[in-house]
Amino acid sequence: MPITETHEIHQRRFGRNLGVALCLLGFVGLVFFLTISKLRNGGTLEGFDHAVRPSLTVEDTE
């Protein structure tokens, strides 16, 4: 059966699948804008990732 053929279940579940797709799309958009907002408001840009980086080390005052 070619993959392009539409099964009856595709029609029956169209509304449900569309709803899930829109929710996922909305979720991705929300996470994107949340990230932008957090970065603009000075959220942490880099964290500890097992690599030594000068910007994350405590400055030696002596």
Added chain:
Amino acid sequence: MSDATANTSTQDQEAQFGDYVALLKPRVMSLVVFTAFVGLMVAPVGVPAVVGFAAILFIALGGGASGALNMWYDADIDRVMKRTQSRPIPSGKVAPGEALSLGLWLSALSVAMLGLAANWFAAGFLAFTIFFYAVIYTMWLKRWTPQNIVIGGAAGAFPPMIGWAVATGGVAIESVLMFALIFMWTPPHFWALALFMKSDYDKAHVPMLTVTHGRPYTRRMILIYTALLVPVALGLGLTSIGGPLYMAAALVLNALFVRGAWRVWRRDEDAARADAYGAERRLFRFSLLYLFLHFGALLAQSGLRTLDMGGW
């Protein structure tokens, strides 16, 4: 659901997207959204608009998740009661396991996302609220005591505290009083409904005060809880989020609510039946307006304070 079972489903039994939305109890969600929004807006610290929007969305989603868990657990009594027979599980549209799975996954998602979007204190609070509604109220109190409405009302009262916690990261007297306002409002609101709704709770073995203690006792309790509600509502007006506008609204609304509760208390069943439970219906309808206008007044007061036009 496997393909085999999916293919044998009939058209009218196929769950649509709206059936899954119905599992989240959208009407309850609207109260959660509004009160959480007010809690967030009246807080002394602001949050970026996107963070505020996301926080309210995830609080609502958490509330919806607890609704799905409630429908999963209560499917047996929903099948018995006329009012709830058309819900997605008793009507056979959604399988109980699906509702449980949706409730658990949405709970985890909403708590984790609220923690990431706002802070982990608010997220913990949301997790506790879901636990309180799904386990303490639904699984324990609801079928055990006629005080189910009183203690279970706490679950519906937490959202403004969570909204406040999103902005401030903590708890304050203002947020506790917003909680107390909804908590004390819930019993008279539901008992007024119980007086005029011909419900089949007894058929489902759910102890309701009108059945276990009788209607005169329920009327007395409505008046007592309304009297206890008044100092909470007015006390909220004396905190930093109150002000002349809120206080004026609270004075009028509470006077009207006490008058309504007094009228309900004074009547007996014969008088109530004679006018088709008119006073009880009016009290119930007014109780909705009461809560909406209190939180609306808090919001308006907060707006005036921002414009330097109000507040104490």
